[in-house]
């Protein structure tokens with residue numbers, strides 16, 4: 137269902153109509169959620185989806201008696217709880233035996249074949265998701281309750297939290313059984329995890345060590361609205377209990393789960409023998425880093441369900457499945473030295489320089505110790521033996537010190553620096569962090585700020601990576617601030633060893649192109665402490681241009697949803713600084729002119745007719761502009777038309793619109809809509 141641009145007035149509808157509309161909206165939203173979150177194949181623009189969602193919310197707010205148990209609006213989080221209740225699982229949720237050794241997997245196959253008296257046994261292999269196991273219960277096709285695995289017999293009820301996860305269907309397809317309990321894994325995708333950690337870091341909050349901890353910490357929260365704001369997802373991989381259906385193989389179970397509307401992993405594969413299962417493990421290990429979620433191995437399961445019954449279970453784990461895990465991603469090595477690194481915001485970070493060691497196929501020679509509190513807690517010193525870990529793309533870190541050497545043989549601990557190791561400026565302590573007060577006079581901060589400015593999420597200057605920036609500082613191409621970038625000329629570059637004719641041309645062109653990046657990128661690129669990519673977007677949306685943001689007071693900033701007092705204070709302090717203002721002025725003087733970004737798709741699927749002349753745009757301009765935003769601009773009014781814009785001297789189309797009851801907008805109303813929806817003013 138393609139939503140109309142404006143919905144009928146609720147005041148003019150009777151209850152039957154409203155109820156029918158609410159039902160149709162729910163159907164449509166369930167359908168689109170399934171396309172988007174389960175099949176990963178959306179067929180509607182975000183904006184059109186939002187329109188459906190807003191309309192349903194509006195109806196439910198005005199007529200609370202129409203709210204149903206499975207309404208998608210409840211995904212945004214219900215009332216907080218005082219504590220989590222314990223619930224018994226439909227069937228015990230077993231654990232798995234696990235190994236990292238090929239031999240053990242061959243033994244597993246041997247054992248099974250001997251027990252069953254067969255020559256060959258077929259398996260189903262699945263990625264082993266690194267998340268949290270949950271039970272989901274559906275009655276009459278509706279999500280009724282859900283719980284954590286707990287001790288396998290009793291779990292904690294987390295229904296409202298699970299409801300916020302969009303890939304968990306609230307309503308199953310009509311063919312689904314009347315009663316069904318399934319098992320799945322809730323996890324946090326890598327990109328969501330990293331974005332969340334970045335934002336937490338910017339807000340000065342503690343970060344999660346890995347996506348698994350983040351998912352676990354989130355799922356057991358008492359306040360579902362917090363859970364709703366976290367990027368969780370889920371795969372379902374088994375039936376715990378079911379009424380009215382029987383299956384012969386696990387492959388059939390998987391197909392049924394998919395058909396009923398669950399998100400089933402697309403890498404689940406049939407392996408006709410243990411050799412294929414081992415090959416599957418090798419393949420998954422090579423693909424591991426390219427997957428958008430963490431896996432820590434594969435699960436090898438006997439496909440035939442009758443075989444499973446024959447094999448039976450041990451106390452806590454089945455005999456018909458095994459977790460074939462990957463080699464762990466941590467390793468033990470020695471700390472050659474500990475150095476202090478200064479970041480772009482001046483924060484001093486202790487970093488361990490390591491004797492190089494391969495961790496999960498990547499050689500690591502340095503690992504962060506995060507901050508001085510953590511350094512003190514772990515008490516890591518030069519010469520110590522430590523365990524280092526790498527989780528996904530996250531920078532390697534020191535997990536723990538393993539030394540049990542005699543204290544007298546150890547080096548003394550690193551002392552808290554009382555000056556910046558790069559520029560010798562004074563340092564100040566801010567909570568767990570130590571910060572250099574040198575600003576851009578500190579070369580480390582200058583270097584960091586320029587790398588950040590040119591980075592992908594910032595002004596995206598291709599060819600200006602950290603090595604080049606470092607060289608520019610060494611050679612004096614850049615001396616004071618990012619504004620120096622715009623004084624770079626091709627001739628100047630040709631004198632430098634890394635540049636030839638073509639590369640110099642390219643870089644100059646890339647710097648030139650960066651002059652017209654969108655406003656939110658520019659705000660992010662400035663490197664305001666606590667302002668990450670998301671916050672930069674929020675600010676760009678609110679202000680539409682830089683000058684009003686530069687002059688904004690704390691109170692005004694705090695009035696923006698999502699901006700708290702610390703962020704507001706940080707923004708004000710940044711723009712309050714004389715030197716920062718001077719840099720911004722220089723940037724503008726060199727021709728940097730960020731543009732407020734039009735939100736493409738803001739008018740997706742909307743049919744518009746123009747009649748009469750517009751003051752701001754010619755006919756030739758307005759059509760491509762609106763089409764660029766996803767609208768269809770039609771020459772005549774029809775039943776399908778969403779609205780007609782009347783400019784100067786409207787023609788007969790206005791009359792047609794009136795007759796057909798199509799919404800009519802004045803030129804002013806249209807501009808307002810354009811500003812509101814697409815940020816164009």
Ligand code: IVH
Pocket residue numbers: 229230231232262263264265266267268269270285320321373374435454457459
């Ligand atoms: S099957 C009785 N399949 O691994 C067998 N488990 O150590 C039930 N896990 O707690 C588990 N991905 O949460 C199975 N594709 C997968 C899995 C999987 C992750 C987790 C599960 C369990 C743990 C076992």
